[in-house]
Amino acid sequence: xxxxxxxxxxxxxxxxxxxxxxxxxxxxxxxxxxxxxxxxxxxxxxxxxxxxxxxxxxxxxxxxxxxxxxxxxxxxxxxxxxxxxxxxxxxxxxxxxxxxxxxxxxxxxxxxxxxxxxxxxxxxxxxxxxxxxxxxxxxxxxxxxxxxxxxxxxxxxxxxxxxxxxxxxxxxxxxxxxxxxxxxxxxxxxxxxxxxxxxxxxxxxxxxxxxxxxxxxxxxxxxxxxxxxxxxxxxxxxxxxxxxxxxxxxxxxxxxxxxxxxxxxxxxxxxxxxxxxxxxxxxxxxxxxxxxxxxxxxxxxxxxxxxxxxxxxxxxxxxxxxxxxxxxxxxxxxxxxxxxxxxxxxxxxxxxxxxxxxxxxxxxxxxxxxxxxxxxxxxxxxxxxxxxxxxxxxxxxxxxxxxxxxxxxxxxxxxxxxxxxxxxxxxxxxxxxxxxxxxxxxxxxxxxxxxxxxxxxxxxxxxxxxxxxxxxxxxxxxxxxxxxxxxxxxxxxxxxxxxxxx
Ligand code: MLC
Ligand code: AMP
Numbered sequence: 001x002x003x004x005x006x007x008x009x010x011x012x013x014x015x016x017x018x019x020x021x022x023x024x025x026x027x028x029x030x031x032x033x034x035x036x037x038x039x040x041x042x043x044x045x046x047x048x049x050x051x052x053x054x055x056x057x058x059x060x061x062x063x064x065x066x067x068x069x070x071x072x073x074x075x076x077x078x079x080x081x082x083x084x085x086x087x088x089x090x091x092x093x094x095x096x097x098x099x100x101x102x103x104x105x106x107x108x109x110x111x112x113x114x115x116x117x118x119x120x121x122x123x124x125x126x127x128x129x130x131x132x133x134x135x136x137x138x139x140x141x142x143x144x145x146x147x148x149x150x151x152x153x154x155x156x157x158x159x160x161x162x163x164x165x166x167x168x169x170x171x172x173x174x175x176x177x178x179x180x181x182x183x184x185x186x187x188x189x190x191x192x193x194x195x196x197x198x199x200x201x202x203x204x205x206x207x208x209x210x211x212x213x214x215x216x217x218x219x220x221x222x223x224x225x226x227x228x229x230x231x232x233x234x235x236x237x238x239x240x241x242x243x244x245x246x247x248x249x250x251x252x253x254x255x256x257x258x259x260x261x262x263x264x265x266x267x268x269x270x271x272x273x274x275x276x277x278x279x280x281x282x283x284x285x286x287x288x289x290x291x292x293x294x295x296x297x298x299x300x301x302x303x304x305x306x307x308x309x310x311x312x313x314x315x316x317x318x319x320x321x322x323x324x325x326x327x328x329x330x331x332x333x334x335x336x337x338x339x340x341x342x343x344x345x346x347x348x349x350x351x352x353x354x355x356x357x358x359x360x361x362x363x364x365x366x367x368x369x370x371x372x373x374x375x376x377x378x379x380x381x382x383x384x385x386x387x388x389x390x391x392x393x394x395x396x397x398x399x400x401x402x403x404x405x406x407x408x409x410x411x412x413x414x415x416x417x418x419x420x421x422x423x424x425x426x427x428x429x430x431x432x433x434x435x436x437x438x439x440x441x442x443x444x445x446x447x448x449x450x451x452x453x454x455x456x457x458x459x460x461x462x463x464x465x466x467x468x469x470x471x472x473x474x475x476x477x478x479x480x481x482x483x484x485x486x487x488x489x490x491x492x493x494x495x496x497x498x499x500x501x502x
Contacts, residue, residue: 002073002076002149002150003151003152003153003176003177004073004157004180005074007219008070008183008219009037009218010148011221012031012218012221013031014031015031018030019223019224021197021241022226023226023227033067036139037071038071038142039142040135041071041074042142042146043139045146046138046142047102049101049102051155052077052155053077053078053101053102054099054101055072055077055078055079055080056095056102056103056122057080057103058084058086058091058103058205059104059105060129061209062131063226065127068104069081069210069214072157073157074148075149076149079158081205081206081210082094083205083206085466087463087464088109088116089463090465090466094169094171095117097361097362098361100120101122101123102123102124103124104124104126104127105117105127106128106133107132107134110124125138151176153176154176154177155175156173157174157178158211159173160206162407163407163409163412164366170360170363170366171362172302172303173357174305174358179211179305181353181355182215182354182355184219185326185328185355186216186306186325187219189309189312189326190244190296191271192216193222195243196217196270197222197225197243198216198222198223198242199227199242199244200224200246201229201235202247202405206302206405207300207301208246208248208405209246212246212305212306225238225242230251232255236258236260239266240265243271245271246273246274247273248405249279249437250277250435252279252295253434254435261290263290263292271296271312273296275298275321276405277404277405277437277438278393278437279295279297280319281319283295285318294316296310296311297316297321297322298310298321298322299321302357303357303370304353304355304356304379305355306355307328307351307353308328308391310322310323320390321390321392322391325353325355327355328353329376330349330351331349331350332346332349332350332383333347333348333350334347335348338350338372343386344384344385344387345384346383347383349381349382350378351376351377352377357371380397380400381393381398382396382397399411400430401428401429401430401438401439402438403433403436403438403439404435404436404468405437410430412465413461413465413469414427414428416464416465417442417460417461419460420456420457421456422446422452423447424446424450425445425480426442426443427442428442428471429443431498431500433501439501440470440472441471441472441474441475442471444475445476445478446476457471473497473500
């Protein structure tokens with residue numbers, strides 16, 4: 001028994017129905033995909049990986065990348081996918097912290113990565129966006145069947161790293177049961193069947209593209225139009241062949257800005273889903289006016305998978321994230337006391353259910369801060385619930401910026417900036433941005449009499465931080481606004497700079 005492998009993958013053995021439609025016109029069937037995954041599983045096993053070992057993958061989106069996920073499920077190896085934008089320094093932290101035994105990266109970065117990877121006692125193999133690489137070479141002559149390693153629902157299936165308020169990323173430990181229970185609920189809630197074709201343009205290193213999009217399609221046995229990234233021309237070309245799409249709000253605003261995106265183009269679609277960042281009510285309304293479709297907005301997190309969703313049938317209410325999903329308990333709580341608030345009041349969302357992760361890898365104190373002993377997870381999202389049960393997210397009680405669906409924790413950037421010559425202190429904030437929803441602005445206080453070189457700040461960020469985290473503007477101030485307790489008032493800074501990009 002290996003519930004994750006058996007239910008997501010194993011049931012499709014021998015099926016010659018399409019699983020992945022690729023932009024170059026190739027189609028991979030479920031069965032062909034599984035045979036590739038089995039060969040990959042042999043590579044893992046021959047490399048000495050045991051169930052429970054971690055495999056860190058920083059690879060481009062491709063059928064092979066997905067086969068690596070399947071191979072991890074089949075061998076009981078914990079899959080740790082990483083954003084392709086991360087720098088070597090960022091990667092080093094994940095490899096060391098997770099104790100990964102095998103790192104799979106791109107050939108183009110091999111020379112840069114190898115010394116770091118080997119310094120942690122891990123092995124390095126390569127897998128490129130076109131499917132080539134030393135990993136694939138090692139798989140070529142392997143058998144197309146692999147005896148699935150027994151695992152239980154309580155065993156770990158994946159680690160996803162999520163940044164923290166302290167600037168150190170935490171490895172969220174997700175079990176087989178976490179992933180499976182959520183995929184099963186979503187399949188049912190959103191009415192997915194094997195006739196569905198999902199237009200998949202999200203990255204597969206995060207919850208949204210991997211555990212929501214891919215797991216649901218694996219479970220229903222449908223197909224995906226598997227695009228390497230969001231590309232407007234390709235999305236528009238492929239939409240008539242799809243039935244559903246999942247995206248971050250930037251996908252939908254970009255589509256609406258294109259005149260080719262019309263009611264006719266979306267005729268064959270039955271469902272558009274949005275999440276990972278707030279969808280403006282205005283976008284929801286414009287989308288319906290243009291296409292006749294009401295976007296279905298849902299709300300989730302790395303640590304919990306999906307928590308709430310607007311209904312499939314029934315009113316999809318603009319500006320809300322809908323109802324708690326079946327099996328998910330959701331409370332709106334007082335930020336100070338944790339007591340449940342009366343209906344209608346604004347507080348922090350806490351959730352409990354089979355979807356909620358097991359804790360942060362080797363960080364018991366962090367786990368205890370956010371995961372209560374009774375199983376409720378403190379999300380840090382501020383929301384209210386109306387009399388009909390719809391949840392509306394109104395803000396965050398955590399210092400987090402969401403840019404185009406990627407989470408950015410200011411502390412991580414502040415630590416880099418504070419280290420630069422001439423910088424006394426810094427405050428990194430998110431301000432509204434027409435394309436990314438929010439973007440990063442760095443407020444810098446120079447040391448007395450010092451002048452700070454903006455180009456040097458940009459270089460320092462480029463050296464150590466993934467591009468999507470780089471500040472798009474630097475503002476110099478003599479002092480940061482502080483309250484009587486001495487705490488930096490980021491709200492005041494956000495208000496002062498709210499119009500920079502809009
Ligand atoms: C790319 N860039 C970004 C960025 N994405 N900068 C800020 N924020 C982002 N999200 C950089 C690029 O490196 C590039 O730099 C420049 O910005 C412009 O690039 P672009 O061509 O406009 O970006 P593009 O490649 O089109 O990507 C934008 C995007 C992509 C929105 C399509 O970021 C994306 O797919 N986001 C989805 C993220 C996601 O899956 N989130 C789910 C997390 S799970 P330059 O200088 O080279 O031009 C989660 C739980 C849940 O949150 O509930 O789902
Ligand atoms: P991550 O840690 O990357 O999984 O991001 C999770 C965070 O994204 C949540 O805590 C929310 O702040 C935000 N989020 C996800 N979906 C939505 C949504 N539909 N509306 C508003 N915020 C969302």
